[in-house]
Structures are given as structure tokens and as C-alpha cells.
Amino acid sequence: MSDLRDRLRRLSGAQESERPGEKRRVISELRQRLKELEHPVSRLEDDEGEGDAVVHGPEGGATLDVGACVPGERIEIDEDQVFVASTAYPLEHGHGTFRLDEAEDLSQADMAQAFGEVRAPGCRRKGILYMDTETTGLAGGTGTYAFMIGVGYFEENGFRIEQFFLEDLDGEEALLRTFERRARKFQCLVTFNGRAYDVPLLNSRFVLSRLPAPFPGMQHIDLLPPSRRLFRRHLDNCRLVTLEDEVLGARRDGDDIPGALIPGVYFDYLKTGDGAALGPIFDHNRDDILSMVSLLNRIVAMHRAPYEFPVHLADIARLREFRDGREAIELYLAAAEYASDEREVYDCLWRASLPLKRSGRFEEACALWRRMLPMADELDPRPYEELAKHLEHRCKEFRQALEVTEQALCRIPPYAVSLLGRLEHRRRRLEARIAREKGY
Numbered sequence: 279m280s281d282l283r284d285r286l287r288r289l290s291g292a293q294e295s296e297r298p299g300e301k302r303r304v305i306s307e308l309r310q311r312l313k314e315l316e317h318p319v320s321r322l323e324d325d326e327g328e329g330d331a332v333v334h335g336p337e338g339g340a341t342l343d344v345g346a347c348v349p350g351e352r353i354e355i356d357e358d359q360v361f362v363a364s365t366a367y368p369l370e371h372g373h374g375t376f377r378l379d380e381a382e383d384l385s386q387a388d389m390a391q392a393f394g395e396v397r398a399p400g401c402r403r404k405g406i407l408y409m410d411t412e413t414t415g416l417a418g419g420t421g422t423y424a425f426m427i428g429v430g431y432f433e434e435n436g437f438r439i440e441q442f443f444l445e446d447l448d449g450e451e452a453l454l455r456t457f458e459r460r461a462r463k464f465q466c467l468v469t470f471n472g473r474a475y476d477v478p479l480l481n482s483r484f485v486l487s488r489l490p491a492p493f494p495g496m497q498h499i500d501l502l503p504p505s506r507r508l509f510r511r512h513l514d515n516c517r518l519v520t521l522e523d524e525v526l527g528a529r530r531d532g533d534d535i536p537g538a539l540i541p542g543v544y545f546d547y548l549k550t551g552d553g554a555a556l557g558p559i560f561d562h563n564r565d566d567i568l569s570m571v572s573l574l575n576r577i578v579a580m581h582r583a584p585y586e587f588p589v590h591l592a593d594i595a596r597l598r599e600f601r602d603g604r605e606a607i608e609l610y611l612a613a614a615e616y617a618s619d620e621r622e623v624y625d626c627l628w629r630a631s632l633p634l635k636r637s638g639r640f641e642e643a644c645a646l647w648r649r650m651l652p653m654a655d656e657l658d659p660r661p662y663e664e665l666a667k668h669l670e671h672r673c674k675e676f677r678q679a680l681e682v683t684e685q686a687l688c689r690i691p692p693y694a695v696s697l698l699g700r701l702e703h704r705r706r707r708l709e710a711r712i713a714r715e716k717g718y
Contacts, residue, residue, distance in 0.1 A: 364439070382575065394597075409428065409468070458491070461492035470500070480493070508590055528572065534561070591610075643668075676711050683705050
């Protein structure tokens, strides 16, 4: 075995030969031979003489090969092999309250309104690739591997999920090549927190393997930011499993493996060669991808027909505020009528008043500020100040502006020194202007 190791080391450290494909083939064969010598493979036969591949681990116990535990196959890629688990779903398949046949093409308006991609063109349903990775840790960096890359995409008559699995760390290059060949066929990538984690991690792995990454030519929709804008006021957190349960109506069974345990299970697999515990990881990854499909279409539906989701009118209005001020005003006012909590009504009226003020619709804004006065907190004089400024600078109604300012002063507690100072300064200025009007 030491001779094999020495030969492998010499080949790995040698300069590029004239036939790099032959070199990769020899190295792959040597690595496979080392595995066979270190962990002999036998068969557990059934009554008909057929059985599952069994690996004898370092401790001598019999362990199951990953192919015996997870339905899949090993495919050839550049004289190497990658384990791929492929699952097909009919379009009638349901995930929570969502069915796959409800997924639609994304228009340019969808990209702009729902995801802030103002310059992005639309994308057909078949041009979208959903991606989720399982990794050896959450820290990122060059020491973190993506040992599973799961992708989902629509076919003619269904939806398919493919999971590319790293059986050995030496096979990373083949895994990345397999993923790249699949991903380059699509125009749009959809992830959940992929902009901050999955894509940077995979980019680093492609760089270390000296391979071109497929991401630069793809549009990228990260579902986490729009999910936070729409749902964080209503949920404890915006983790995908929380969104599944509270928004999508998809509850995972009790056998779902927590994400924090996944790296440890994979490290145990690398140590022992036992694939028996890997099944829940493949299940977890598939559930994540199906949830992304459902979540994408829920977000799009909320922006296409916001009034069908009255609880989220204010959240949708916030996203429209700086792109379509007029629609944001209507949404805020509708949200104020629907809200049962006074503080939420107050917040909606305030947010509706700002685009009215920016667009020069001062009388309408003043009507909202006056409506807010009874609801204002003692430490929030904003509607009083805005009304006083309008009366002073635009209407030249100094006495009315002074009256509104004094009302605000009566509400401010004595410990709010900065607020009191600001309002006192306004009162003195108004009193001076009134005195000048009288000729004093």
C-alpha cells in the first residue's frame, strides 16, 4: 500500500503531462485502489444471490454504501464518477398549500416589483434553476466544502430534483463539473440566502479547482431578503422551516434532520464509509428545494394581487414606496383601514403621508397628519411638527402653527430634553414672526 501512496504522491506533485486526461485517469484508479485496500467491499446477498454493497470500515464493522441507502446512480464525468440522486415529481404534486402546476413564468414586472431586479428581463418557468447546498460548516472560507448540491427545475411534464453528492473529498472537481454542466442550461438561479452564502462558497470552490463557475451569466433571485420584508413583522424569524410552517402550510415530518447536525453526519460518513445515515440529508435538501419553488410563487402572487393578502398590505406597500409612490399610498391607506391595532394604523398613515408630501399633495398629507394627532405617542411629535411646518411655511398661518406646536409641547414629558428643545425653538420663532406681523 505504501508503494501505491508513493506513486500517487509523485503523480499528484508532477508537472502537467502532455496528456492530462490520462494523468487524471491514473490518479483516479490509484485512489479507488487505495479505498478498496483500506475498506474492503463485499456483498450482502439475499436469497436470490443479489445484495447491497457493504463497506468494511476501520473498526471492521459492516457499513452500507451510499448507493444502497439512497436511490441514485454514479455517472461518468471526465473519467471520474459522481453520485447523483434524481427524483421526479408530477405537476400535480402538492407542497403545503401549493401545487407545482401553479408555478408561472416570471414577467419583467414580477422581477422588478417582487425582487427589486428593475433591469432584469422576465424568465420562463423552465429557465429557472432552484439550488440548495449542504456543506461541511456554516463559517464559509476555503476549508468549507459543499458536499451536496441540490438543484430543481421544471421539465415538460413535471419537476425534477437532482442531488450531486460528494462521496469523497477527492471527487470535488467532478462534482463541480457535473453541477456546472447542468446549471449553464438555465437563465435564472433561485436560492434562499444564496447571495450571502451558497454562491460565494461555490465560487470559491470553483476557483480552487481552477474551473469556471456558471453564476456570472445568470440572473440571481435570493428569496431571503423579500421574505424578510414581507414576513418578519409577523413571524419570530424568517428561517425557511419557519416560512414553510407559517406561510406555506408545509410541515416537515418528525424525521427531518436539523441543519446544524448535517455536517457531523457527513463527517461520520467520511470516517466510516457508512451511508446509512445519509437518507435524511437527501430528504432535507429536497424539502428545501420544493419550499423555494412554493415561496417564490407565493411572493410573486402577493405582488400581483396585493389586496388578496390584506394582512401584508403594509409590507407590500413598503416595497413599492420608492418605485411606485401612488400605488404605495393606496396600499398604505387600505392597510390602515384593515388594521385593528392603533399603532399599525398610525404607522400606515404616517408612511402614506410621506409620498403625498414628496409629490406635492400637501392637503391630503395634512388630513392624514390631523388624523394621527390623537394616536401620537408622547415621545413622537412627528405629525405635530409636519403640520406646524406646513402651516408656517406654506400657508403662512403662524397662529395655527403656534397652536399645534404648543399642543405638542403639552404632551412631551420633561425628561425628553432634546424634543422639548426642538419644539421650544419652533415656538420662539413663531412668536417672533407673529410679533413682527403686529409691528412690535
